[in-house]
Amino acid sequence: MAWRTPLSLTNFCQKTLPLLDHHVKEDRIMEAVATIIETDQWNSFNRFHDTTKTLVRYYQEAGVDVEVASLPTGGEMGSGRWIIHQAADINKATVDIINPVGQRLLDYQDNPWHLIQWSGSTPAAGIESKIVIIDSRKELDRISAKGLVGKMVLTDLNPRHHLQKLIDTGAVGVITDRPIPNLSDAIGWTKFGWGGIPIGVTGNQQDFVGLVISKTQGAELRQLLKKHGKVVVRTQVDIDRYHGSHDVVSGIIRGADDPQDELWVLAHSAEPGAHDNASGVALCVEIARIMAELIAQKLLPRPKRSIRLLSAYECYGFFKYLEDTRYLQTPLAGVVVDTIGSKSEVCDGRLEWHATIPMSAGFVDRVGEAIIHATLNLSSPGYQLYLEPFVSTSDTLIGDPKYGFPAPWLTTHHQDQNIGFDAYHSSADTINLIDPKGLVTCVTAIAGYLYYLADAGSQEVIELATAETDRTISQLRKSPQRLKAKVDYICHGHRETINRLKRWMWGGDRKEILVHLDNCQHQVQEAASSIMSRPVTFRKARTQKGEINNQVYPHRTAVLSPDWGNNTNSEIRLKMEKSRLKPWALFWADSNRSLEEIADALSVEYGKKVTLRQVTNFFEAHQELGYVKLIKAKDRISKSQLVTNLHQLGLESGMNLMVHSSLSQIGYPIGGANMVVEALLEVIGDQGTLMMPSFNHRSAEIFNPMTTPTINGAIPEAMWRRMEAVRSLHPTHAVTAIGPKAAEYCEGHLEIGIWAEDSPIGRLIHGGGYILSLGVTHESSTAYHVAEVSMPCGCIDPFGNIDRVVTSDGTVAEVKGLAFRAGVCPVSPAELDTALNNLGLQRLGKVGKADAALVKASDLWEIRRQHLKDACPNCTIQPSIRK
Numbered sequence: 035m036a037w038r039t040p041l042s043l044t045n046f047c048q049k050t051l052p053l054l055d056h057h058v059k060e061d062r063i064m065e066a067v068a069t070i071i072e073t074d075q076w077n078s079f080n081r082f083h084d085t086t087k088t089l090v091r092y093y094q095e096a097g098v099d100v101e102v103a104s105l106p107t108g109g110e111m112g113s114g115r116w117i118i119h120q121a122a123d124i125n126k127a128t129v130d131i132i133n134p135v136g137q138r139l140l141d142y143q144d145n146p147w148h149l150i151q152w153s154g155s156t157p158a159a160g161i162e163s164k165i166v167i168i169d170s171r172k173e174l175d176r177i178s179a180k181g182l183v184g185k186m187v188l189t190d191l192n193p194r195h196h197l198q199k200l201i202d203t204g205a206v207g208v209i210t211d212r213p214i215p216n217l218s219d220a221i222g223w224t225k226f227g228w229g230g231i232p233i234g235v236t237g238n239q240q241d242f243v244g245l246v247i248s249k250t251q252g253a254e255l256r257q258l259l260k261k262h263g264k265v266v267v268r269t270q271v272d273i274d275r276y277h278g279s280h281d282v283v284s285g286i287i288r289g290a291d292d293p294q295d296e297l298w299v300l301a302h303s304a305e306p307g308a309h310d311n312a313s314g315v316a317l318c319v320e321i322a323r324i325m326a327e328l329i330a331q332k333l334l335p336r337p338k339r340s341i342r343l344l345s346a347y348e349c350y351g352f353f354k355y356l357e358d359t360r361y362l363q364t365p366l367a368g369v370v371v372d373t374i375g376s377k378s379e380v381c382d383g384r385l386e387w388h389a390t391i392p393m394s395a396g397f398v399d400r401v402g403e404a405i406i407h408a409t410l411n412l413s414s415p416g417y418q419l420y421l422e423p424f425v426s427t428s429d430t431l432i433g434d435p436k437y438g439f440p441a442p443w444l445t446t447h448h449q450d451q452n453i454g455f456d457a458y459h460s461s462a463d464t465i466n467l468i469d470p471k472g473l474v475t476c477v478t479a480i481a482g483y484l485y486y487l488a489d490a491g492s493q494e495v496i497e498l499a500t501a502e503t504d505r506t507i508s509q510l511r512k513s514p515q516r517l518k519a520k521v522d523y524i525c526h527g528h529r530e531t532i533n534r535l536k537r538w539m540w541g542g543d544r545k546e547i548l549v550h551l552d553n554c555q556h557q558v559q560e561a562a563s564s565i566m567s568r569p570v571t572f573r574k575a576r577t578q579k580g581e582i583n584n585q586v587y588p589h590r591t592a593v594l595s596p597d598w599g600n601n602t603n604s605e606i607r608l609k610m611e612k613s614r615l616k617p618w619a620l621f622w623a624d625s626n627r628s629l630e631e632i633a634d635a636l637s638v639e640y641g642k643k644v645t646l647r648q649v650t651n652f653f654e655a656h657q658e659l660g661y662v663k664l665i666k667a668k669d670r671i672s673k674s675q676l677v678t679n680l681h682q683l684g685l686e687s688g689m690n691l692m693v694h695s696s697l698s699q700i701g702y703p704i705g706g707a708n709m710v711v712e713a714l715l716e717v718i719g720d721q722g723t724l725m726m727p728s729f730n731h732r733s734a735e736i737f738n739p740m741t742t743p744t745i746n747g748a749i750p751e752a753m754w755r756r757m758e759a760v761r762s763l764h765p766t767h768a769v770t771a772i773g774p775k776a777a778e779y780c781e782g783h784l785e786i787g788i789w790a791e792d793s794p795i796g797r798l799i800h801g802g803g804y805i806l807s808l809g810v811t812h813e814s815s816t817a818y819h820v821a822e823v824s825m826p827c828g829c830i831d832p833f834g835n836i837d838r839v840v841t842s843d844g845t846v847a848e849v850k851g852l853a854f855r856a857g858v859c860p861v862s863p864a865e866l867d868t869a870l871n872n873l874g875l876q877r878l879g880k881v882g883k884a885d886a887a888l889v890k891a892s893d894l895w896e897i898r899r900q901h902l903k904d905a906c907p908n909c910t911i912q913p914s915i916r917k
């Protein structure tokens with residue numbers, strides 16, 4: 035069975051999609067496209083800020099929220115190295131032929147495409163220089179260093195690929211007449227670097243200037259040179275380069291129930307083309323308008339979650355923004371919109387929907403596909419839907435699940451498979467390439483995709499999981515190569531989808547939904563094992579022994595994948611390029627896959643053998659840049675070692691245990707955080723109950739017990755997500771428990787109060803439970819707050835603030851939650867460890883690499899009470915009550 039469109043999606047396409055379509059206005063979008071290019075076409079940072087003003091105005095007029103994040107140029111590389119080194123405002127660029135004739139060759143003011151991006155400046159009076167033609171790399175290589183001092187090079191090469199060599203000749207600059215397919219009068223958009231001026235081309239070397247003319251102009255200039263043997267030009271370029279900023283603009287349709295949970299649209303701005311990409315930015319604006327209208331007219335309910343429409347300087351904006359902005363969790367899903375709505379003759383009717391990055395949750399591809407199909411049935415501007423594989427536009431790298439979200443790409447960029455439209459990145463990319471009806475189709479489809487996903491809940495989760503499972507099973511059965519690596523790869527994709535879908539759970543019975551999702555996984559596992567004929571991998575004994583250690587497990591240490599095309603030194607770049615792996619291969623570095631296993635996964639993905647040497651080169655280069663750590667097999671910690679350590683510390687079967695932990699202190703457990711939970715469960719056995727905090731400390735504006743993550747670390751995060759885990763209902767301080775007493779402990783948390791004697795932790799303390807600190811001190815032990823409340827202290831009011839939670843029927847309810855003390859407690863909890871150790875009340879030892887301590891919870895409670903005895907009665911600290 036292939037993918038069957040879920041009922042909720044069919045209904046959506048019948049009822050909501052036509053409503054969205056009906057409200058899109060052709061004239062309004064076309065006007066937006068024209069206004070955006072009016073400023074973006076200058077390719078100048080001061081004008082990019084004008085585009086920001088336009089977008090802010092549009093979003094305000096639409097009645098949606100708008101945010102502008104200003105990102106600095108230069109400065110720290112950051113983990114993404116997605117940095118633009120300098121801002122550049124362009125004042126002037128002209129080239130005049132002064133000998134043998136007097137004639138203006140080009141003027142940036144007449145056509146901004148004449149200037150190469152990141153060009154240097156000339157002195158105000160300009161530079162006079164003779165033209166020299168160099169049309170091949172061979173000719174260029176023959177020129178000695180400083181062999182062209184004072185000359186201007188004319189070339190049909192793309193200077194970007196030969197920049198250093200051109201600079202080394204000592205020439206004043208370069209004029210390129212590189213051809214644009216079928217458009218001899220078009221001027222190609224040319225850059226010395228992309229987002230940043232390439233490393234190595236800095237300082238005064240930047241004053242190498244760069245200009246562009248059309249093929250036709252080039253032919254005339256070459257003719258003139260041929261006829262007279264000499265042409266002299268005067269070049270005047272005036273660019274202000276400085277440490278400035280560029281903007282990330284968000285139009286936000288706020289969600290009704292959980293505005294903090296977001297869907298993202300990435301539509302880059304700051305490029306001169308109408309099609310690429312004023313069209314995409316205009317789409318964002320139009321989506322804000324139609325949704326705001328429909329919501330205001332009560333024709334459409336406000337979606338549960340927020341939709342964020344982002345425009346920025348491509349990945350240099352989006353990735354830096356993602357890196358700088360602290361989110362409680364990554365956006366749910368999104369879409370990249372780049373170069374859309376072209377006339378069908380421009381793109382040969384190809385409306386392309388490119389899959390999200392291979393290892394991310396691919397169900398969004400199918401959701402989009404269904405909605406685009408339905409949109410094309412409403413009205414077709416002559417498009418046909420083409421489902422295409424993932425392509426990295428760099429922006430689409432945001433799909434890496436480690437830091438981003440699944441994000442397919444909608445485009446009319448290609449006129450044939452992998453062949454961009456003729457006018458691409460040239461001055462011929464003007465508004466007349468765009469069909470207003472084509473743009474309407476794109477707006478409707480993307481608005482539908484976003485709305486459906488922003489509003490989906492538990493029912494949609496179940497339907498989508500079923501559809502994806504059927505699809506995966508049929509994919510497995512159809513797979514011609516029933517190789518283990520291939521089967522694993524397909525199963526991985528399914529797992530990623532199922533796990534991602536959990537983010538959409540909203541209302542209903544948590545256990546019931548999780549059981550359904552678990553069944554989906556089992557069905558896929560069964561199908562996988564039934565078809566597996568040969569447990570063969572891609573290679574046999576082809577390892578260069580002694581040379582490469584395949585027992586190495588890369589572990590990711592930074593979010594994002596680096597911009598190694600522009601912002602890394604040439605040695606590392608070379609190493610990366612030599613590996614011939616794609617940047618998103620970094621994803622597989624989850625500290626549980628060996629280099630060898632990664633080579634297998636990549637072999638499946640690329641459909642050809644990827645060697646251990648390639649993978650090793652790739653990850654070593656990333657280690658040098660600080661993106662991964664290569665962990666040796668001997669440094670990994672097994673479950674049996676953890677179990678032994680826990681026994682040595684004094685843990686026993688039947689114990690009820692509250693654990694506070696730090697995964698990084700333990701080291702690298704095989705199987706990660708989840709394995710630590712399993713080791714703990716094994717040690718306490720069936721009769722013991724394990725408890726952990728799963729607090730959000732009010733990072734969540736609305737607590738959804740099914741989806742709100744904890745900020746207590748990776749181990750508690752792995753714990754609460756387990757199917758058998760019970761999570762208490764508390765807006766800021768929910769606890770999780772597994773074991774016979776789990777339900778009893780967690781019950782009534784909200785009503786009883788956060789740290790009352792009868793709260794979950796109170797019950798554990800007074801029921802003879804223990805506290806285990808793994809790599810943390812007792813300053814993390816919540817139990818001491820139970821002691822404080824029992825004094826009683828006046829600084830904690832368990833019911834002093836109003837918070838919000840999602841209830842089991844899916845409504846959002848206001849509840850009374852914690853008002854914590856406004857000041858610092860005069861009796862530091864840091865004294866707890868010292869006191870407990872001095873009294874010999876806690877057992878110390880190592881668990882993995884972590885310092886660990888085991889203490890009876892009531893002892894800690896008692897000591898804290900003793901410490902507070904004199905302080906509490908005289909204390910004046912008050913609870914902090916929010917206005």
Ligand SMILES: [Zn+2]
Nearest residue numbers: 305310311459
């Ligand atoms: Zn572009």
Ligand SMILES: [Zn+2]
Nearest residue numbers: 310311372373
């Ligand atoms: Zn683009």
